[in-house]
Amino acid sequence: MNTKQEPQRFVIPIGPQHPALKEPGNFQFTVDGEIVTKAIVRLGYAHRGIEKAAEERTWIQDLYLIERVCGICSHIHALAYCLAVEQLAHVEAPPRAQAIRVLVAELERIHSHFLWMGVSGHEAGFDTFFMYSWRDRERVMNILEKLTGNRVNYSANVLGGVKFDLDQEQIASIRGGIDFLEERTRHYLDVVATDFMFLQRTRGIGVMSRAQAEIMGAVGPTARASNVARDVRKDAPYAAYKEYPVDIILDERGDLEARFEVRLKELFESFHLIRKILDTLPGGELTARMPRKVPAGEAVMRVEAPRGELLYFIRSNGSDKPERLKIRTPTICNLTSVVKLAIGHQLADVPMILAGIDPCFSCNDRSVQIRTSNDPDGRMLSWDELRQHGIDFYKRLEK
Amino acid sequence: MNSEEIITVATGVVKSWDWATETSRPLPKQLDVKVKLIKELVPIIVGLRVKRLGYLAAITGIDLGPEVGEMDVLYQFCPGDVVITLRVRVPRQEAMLPSLCEIIPSAEVFERELQEMFGIQMLGLHTTEHLYLPDDWPDGVYPMRKDFDPQILSH
Amino acid sequence: MKSHQNFGQQLLKSLKDWARVSSPWVLHFNTGSCNGCDIEILATLTPRYDLERLGVKLQASPRQADILLCTGPVTRQARERLVRIYAQMPEPKYVVAIGSCAISGGVFRGCYNVMDGIDQVIPVSAYIPGCPPRPEAVIDGLVKVLASIHSPGHKIPSDILEGALDPEKVAA
Ligand code: SF4
Numbered sequence: 054m055n056t057k058q059e060p061q062r063f064v065i066p067i068g069p070q071h072p073a074l075k076e077p078g079n080f081q082f083t084v085d086g087e088i089v090t091k092a093i094v095r096l097g098y099a100h101r102g103i104e105k106a107a108e109e110r111t112w113i114q115d116l117y118l119i120e121r122v123c124g125i126c127s128h129i130h131a132l133a134y135c136l137a138v139e140q141l142a143h144v145e146a147p148p149r150a151q152a153i154r155v156l157v158a159e160l161e162r163i164h165s166h167f168l169w170m171g172v173s174g175h176e177a178g179f180d181t182f183f184m185y186s187w188r189d190r191e192r193v194m195n196i197l198e199k200l201t202g203n204r205v206n207y208s209a210n211v212l213g214g215v216k217f218d219l220d221q222e223q224i225a226s227i228r229g230g231i232d233f234l235e236e237r238t239r240h241y242l243d244v245v246a247t248d249f250m251f252l253q254r255t256r257g258i259g260v261m262s263r264a265q266a267e268i269m270g271a272v273g274p275t276a277r278a279s280n281v282a283r284d285v286r287k288d289a290p291y292a293a294y295k296e297y298p299v300d301i302i303l304d305e306r307g308d309l310e311a312r313f314e315v316r317l318k319e320l321f322e323s324f325h326l327i328r329k330i331l332d333t334l335p336g337g338e339l340t341a342r343m344p345r346k347v348p349a350g351e352a353v354m355r356v357e358a359p360r361g362e363l364l365y366f367i368r369s370n371g372s373d374k375p376e377r378l379k380i381r382t383p384t385i386c387n388l389t390s391v392v393k394l395a396i397g398h399q400l401a402d403v404p405m406i407l408a409g410i411d412p413c414f415s416c417n418d419r420s421v422q423i424r425t426s427n428d429p430d431g432r433m434l435s436w437d438e439l440r441q442h443g444i445d446f447y448k449r450l451e452k
Numbered sequence: 453m454n455s456e457e458i459i460t461v462a463t464g465v466v467k468s469w470d471w472a473t474e475t476s477r478p479l480p481k482q483l484d485v486k487v488k489l490i491k492e493l494v495p496i497i498v499g500l501r502v503k504r505l506g507y508l509a510a511i512t513g514i515d516l517g518p519e520v521g522e523m524d525v526l527y528q529f530c531p532g533d534v535v536i537t538l539r540v541r542v543p544r545q546e547a548m549l550p551s552l553c554e555i556i557p558s559a560e561v562f563e564r565e566l567q568e569m570f571g572i573q574m575l576g577l578h579t580t581e582h583l584y585l586p587d588d589w590p591d592g593v594y595p596m597r598k599d600f601d602p603q604i605l606s607h
Numbered sequence: 608m609k610s611h612q613n614f615g616q617q618l619l620k621s622l623k624d625w626a627r628v629s630s631p632w633v634l635h636f637n638t639g640s641c642n643g644c645d646i647e648i649l650a651t652l653t654p655r656y657d658l659e660r661l662g663v664k665l666q667a668s669p670r671q672a673d674i675l676l677c678t679g680p681v682t683r684q685a686r687e688r689l690v691r692i693y694a695q696m697p698e699p700k701y702v703v704a705i706g707s708c709a710i711s712g713g714v715f716r717g718c719y720n721v722m723d724g725i726d727q728v729i730p731v732s733a734y735i736p737g738c739p740p741r742p743e744a745v746i747d748g749l750v751k752v753l754a755s756i757h758s759p760g761h762k763i764p765s766d767i768l769e770g771a772l773d774p775e776k777v778a779a
Contacts (some may be wrong), residue, residue, distance in 0.1 A: 098685045099639035100584045102718040105595055121714050123737065124643020168646065171653075187653035195648070205643040205739050242520030270508055283507075288482070289533030353482070353528060353535045355509070366512050366528070381510040381562075389558040476760070586684035595719055602719040605683075 056135055082105045086397050107378040111136060112347055115375065125204050128154075128161045129358040131210040133242065133365040135229050136291055137354035141346045148335040149291035150214035156330045157200065157209045158356075159323040160227075163234060163358035164193040166316050168182060169188060170241065173313075177254045178444035184245065196230045199425045212339030224331050227336035227401055231324050238320045245313045255309035259394050259406040262307055269390040272383050273361020275410045278315040279307035285357040292356075297326050309409045322387070337400070358383050360410075384410065393442050455481050458505065458534045484535045490540055494550050497527070497538070497550040505531045508552070511562035511576060513570040515544070517598040523570060524548060542572060544597075551576035569596035622767050626734040628753045629672055630662035634672035634696070638689050639721065640679030643738040644706035648676060651742040658746060661753075667693040674752065678739075680721040681728055693729045701732040704747065734744055 075268040083091035107115045120127045125391040132154055141144060146154070167190035174182030194204050200223060201207035201216075211213050242300045245251060261271065266279035276283050284301045286294045304311035304369055349371035355364050361383030370433045395406055453461070459477070466473055466485050473496070474486040484562045485491050500506050509530040515523050527538040543550060546596055550567070551574040564583040571594040577587035582589060610768070651658045652665055669692045672688050681689060689737045704725040705711035712723035732755070735748035756757050 094583075096583050096681060098688075099584075099637070099679065100682055100684065100720050101639055101680065101715045102595060103715075106715070106718045118714050120644070121641040121738075124641040127641070127643065133520070184654055187650065188655060191650070191653075191655045198603060199720060204741060206641075206649060266505070268557060270556070309754040315474050332460075351478070353537075355530060355535075360507070364528070364530075366510065366526070368514060376512045377512070379510065379512040385561050386558060393557070491723070493762070586682070605719060 066256065072347070082395060082400070084400050086285045087319060087401070089395045089398055089400060090402065092168075092395045094388055094392055101236075103360060104378055104380060107375060109126060109374070111373045112212065112375065116210065116253075117208070118209060119380075120206050123382070125165050126358045126360070126363075127206045128157050128160060128209055129356055129363060132158060132292065133354045133363055134357045134367075134378075135210045136356070137352040137367045138347055138411075139343075140271070140352045141350050141367065142212075142344055144213050144341050144343055146341055147291075148216045148293065148296075148337040149218075149337045150339050150341075152296070152330050152334055153215045153217075153219065153339075154210065155293045155297060156327060157197070157207060159327050159330075160193055160197055160200075161207075162323050162359045164190055164197065167193065168319055169236075169316065169359075169408075170313075170400065173405065174251075176404040176408045177251060179251060182241075182251075186241065192230045192233055196227050199226060211340060212437055213343035214338070216339075218339060219334065219354075227327065227331060231327055234406045235321070235324045238317055238324075242314065245317065253315060254402075254405055258309045258402050259398065259409055260308045261308070261390060261394055265393075266390065268384045269393060271362075271410075272311060272386045273357070273359075273391045274315045274319065275361065275387050275390065277302060278304045278311035280305040283362070285355045285362050289329070289355055291354070295331075297329055299326055309405055310410050314384070347375075348370060360384055361387065371420075396410070453532060455486060455534050458531050459483050461503050462500065462505055462531075462534070462536050465503055465505075466496060468499070469496055469566065472591070473582065481534050483534065484539065485537065486539045490542070490549065493527075493540055494552065494555070497552060498555060500529060505536065506556065507527060507531055508556050508559055508562075509535075509568060511559065512571065513566050513596065515570060515597045521545070523572070525549060525572065547572040549574055552581060557567065569592070570594050571597070613759050624756060628756055630664065630754075631673045631749075631753060632666040632671055633674045633676050633749075634666050634669050635676045635678075635694070636681040636689060638677055638685040638709070638725065638727035639682035640708055642678075642707065644708070647739045647742055648678070648705065648745060651745045656742040656746065656750070661746075661750070663749065664690070669693075670697065672696055672700075672701060674701045674749070676703050676705055677709050677725045677731075678705045678713045679684055680712045680718075680723060681723065681725060682720050685722075686722055686728055689725075689728055699756075702729055703733045703735060703748060703752060704731045705735045705740060707738045707749075709734060710736060713738060 081093040082089050102119060107118060110118060116131060117132060120131045142383050154273040170191070171183040171186035172444050174180070197207055200202050200219070201209050209217065213255045245255070263280045266276050266281045270278065272283060280303050282301050282303060284299070285291070286299050289303050290298070302315050302322065304315050326328045334335065347369045349369050351366070351368045353364065353366050355362055357363070363383055364381040366377070367375055368377040391407055391410055395403055398406060411426065462483055466475055469492050472487060472489040472492040474488070476484045478484055479570050485496070487496060497506065498581065499517060507530055509528045512526040514526070514529065515525060521544050522541050523544055525540050525542060529536040540549070545571070549572055551563055553563065554577065561583065564579070566572045567574050567577065567580070568582060569586050571592070585595070590604065592601060635645070635648055650656060669675070671730070675693065675696060677689070679685070682732055693700070702725065704710050708715060709725045712721055715721050716723050722728055733748055733752045735744055
C-alpha cells in the first residue's frame with residue numbers, strides 16, 4: 054500500500070435528472086478536498102429522439118410532439134414552432150391571437166419562475182420557502198387551467214393562431230390572481246435580499262463576469278444577472294411583443310443573489326405586461342387559415358423562454374412534413390457556464406450553482422457517486438446527501 | 453447597433469473572403485453566407501468574433517440524403533435581431549470539420565451533437581464519448597441521417 | 608402450536624400491512640419524461656394537495672422505498688438505471704406508471720431512443736393515465752395501490768381513504 058498521504062480526489066457524478074432540457078444531464082465533478090477541480094457533463098437520459106421523430110410526422114402532429122419537449126415551458130416551444138411554420142407559410146396569426154399567445158407565455162414564465170424559486174430554495178435547505186412558493190404557484194396554475202383547460206401542456210397554440218378566447222370572467226380572475234402574486238413576489242424579493250442565512254448561500258457565489266457570460270454564450274436570466282442585455286423579447290420582438298414591450302432587468306453582480314433578484318424582478322415586468330394585455334386586448338379572429346403543406350424554405354425563430362433564448366430552425370421541402378427541425382434549448386447554452394463556473398468552488402455550493410441557471414431540478418434526487426481516483430468502484434451518495442452536505446457545511450460555518 | 457449596421461459590419465467582414473464565400477439576404481434581418489472552402493470557416497468566425505458578432509446560437513446539421521451524398525452544416529450567429537448563417541457543405545463519407553471550441557467554448561455541446569448524430573468528425577475536439585446517445589449505442593450508426601434505420605437497435 | 612404460529616405470522620403481516628398502508632415511502636424516477644408529469648408529482652406533495660397528509664413521504668433512495676413512481680417513456684440510457692433502482696428496492700415493491708408516456712410511450716411511441724413504456728422493462732402494479740395526470744388523479748391512483756396492498760378481507764383504515772379526494776380539503 055502506498056503510505057504517502059495523497060490529497061483525496063473524488064469524482065462525483067450527479068444526475069441523471071435534468072429535466073429542463075430535452076435531455077436530463079449527469080454531471081461529474083472531480084473534487085480535491087472540498088474544492089471542485091473538474092466538471093464533466095453527460096446528457097442523454099431523456100434523449101427521446103424528438104428531432105428525428107418530427108421529421109416523420111406531419112406539421113400538425115408535430116405541434117403536439119413539440120409541446121411535450123418540456124412540460125414546464127411547453128407553451129413557448131409550441132409558440133416558437135408555430136411562429137416558424139407561419140413564417141414559412143407566409144401566414145400571420147391575427148393580433149388577438151398574438152396577444153393571447155404573449156399572455157400565456159408570460160403566465161408560463163410566472164409559473165416557471167415560482168417553480169424554480171421553490172426548488173432552489175429547497176437546494177439551499179430552505180424548505181419553508183419551497184412550500185410557500187409552490188403554494189402560491191398554484192394560483193397561476195389555476196389561471197392557466199381556467200384559460201386553457203390544462204394545468205401543464207396547455208396546448209394553447211394551433212398553427213395560425215390560438216385555440217381559445219378570453220371572456221370577462223376569466224379576465225377578472227386573472228387580474229385577481231396577478232394582484233395576489235405580485236404581493237407575494239414582493240415578499241419573496243424581500244426574503245432573498247435580506248435573509249441572512251439565505252444570503253450566505255447566494256451572495257458572492259458562482260460569480261460570472263460579463264465577459265465570461267458573453268464568451269460562454271449564456272442566455273436568459275443567467276446572462277442578464279451578469280449584465281449582458283440579451284432578451285429576445287426586446288432584441289427581436291416576436292408575436293405581440295412589439296405592441297407590448299418589456300424592460301430588460303439587468304444586474305451587474307453576476308452571482309447567485311443577482312440571479313435570484315433578476316428573476317424575481319422580471320416577474321414584475323410580467324405582471325405589468327399581463328395587465329396591459331388585459332386592458333388593451335385587440336378584437337378579431339383567433340386563427341388564420343393555414344395550408345396543409347408548407348412551402349419549401351428555411352426559418353429560424355428565436356423566442357425568450359423562461360430560461361432564456363430558445364431557437365428553432367425548420368427546413369421544409371414543400372411536403373406535409375418538415376425536412377429538418379432543430380431545437381436549441383436555453384439550458385444547453387447555460388450548461389457550459391455551469392461546468393466552467395463550478396471549478397474552484399466548494400462542493401457545498403454545487404447544488405446552488407446548478408440550480409442557479411434554472412435547469413429545473415424537480416427530480417435530481419438520484420445516484421450521486423463519489424469515487425476516489427484510485428478506487429474505481431467508489432461510494433454512492435444521493436443528491437439529497439450532497440444537498441445535505443451543503444446545508445451542514447454552512448451550518449458548521451455558523452458556529 | 454441596429455440591424456442594418458450589424459449586417460453592414462458583418463458583410464464587411466465576410467467581404468475579405470470574397471473568393472471563398474457567397475452572400476445573400478433571404479429576409480431583411482438575415483444574412484446568409486455560403487462558405488465554399490471549409491478551411492476558411494474558422495478565420496471568418498474569428499473575424500466576426502472580433503467585431504463582437506460572435507454569439508453562437510446554434511450549429512445545425514442537415515443530412516441531404518444518400519442520393520445527394522452531402523450534408524449541410526449551418527452555423528447560426530444571433531447578434532441583436534439579426535441572424536447570420538454560415539453554411540458549409542461536407543460529404544457524407546468521412547465528413548470532417550474544424551472545431552470551434554478554442555474560440556467559442558459553448559460550441560462544444562453543438563459539435564458533440566454533430567459528431568454523434570451525423571457522424572461528422574470534429575477536428576480538435578478531444579472527446580468521442582457520447583453526450584446524448586446511450587452508452588451501448590452501436591458504433592457508426594448516426595440517428596439523424598436520413599438513411600438511419602431503427603431496426604438496427606432492436607437486438 | 609401450528610395455529611399459534613399462523614396467528615403470529617398473521618399478526619405480523621397485518622402489522623406490516625398497516626405500517627405500509629399508513630406510511631408508504633415513494634421514490635420518484637424520471638425515465639425520460641418531458642417532466643410535465645414530474646412537476647405534477649411535486650405539486651401533489653406541496654401544500655395545496657399535500658400528499659403527506661396520507662403518510663406518503665418522498666424518499667430519495669430506492670433502498671427505503673415501497674412505491675416507485677415512474678414517469679416517461681424509458682429511454683435507452685435510463686433503462687439500465689431503472690432496472691437497477693427496481694432491483695434495489697426491498698420486497699414487496701410496487702411500481703406506478705404515471706402519464707401516457709410511462710404507460711405506452713405516449714407521443715414518443717416509436718422514437719428511436721425509447722422503449723415504449725415502463726412495463727416493457729419492469730412489472731407495473733398501477734397505471735395513472737393523463738398527459739400529465741392531475742394531482743387528484745395521482746392521489747386517487749396511489750390510494751388505489753394502497754388499497755390493493757391490504758390483503759383481501761381487510762379494510763383500509765377509514766381515516767386514510769376518507770377525505771383523500773374530498774374537494775373541500777383539496778381546494779386551498
Ligand atoms: S405523459 Fe405527457 S406530461 Fe407526462 S411525461 Fe409524457 S408527455 Fe410529459
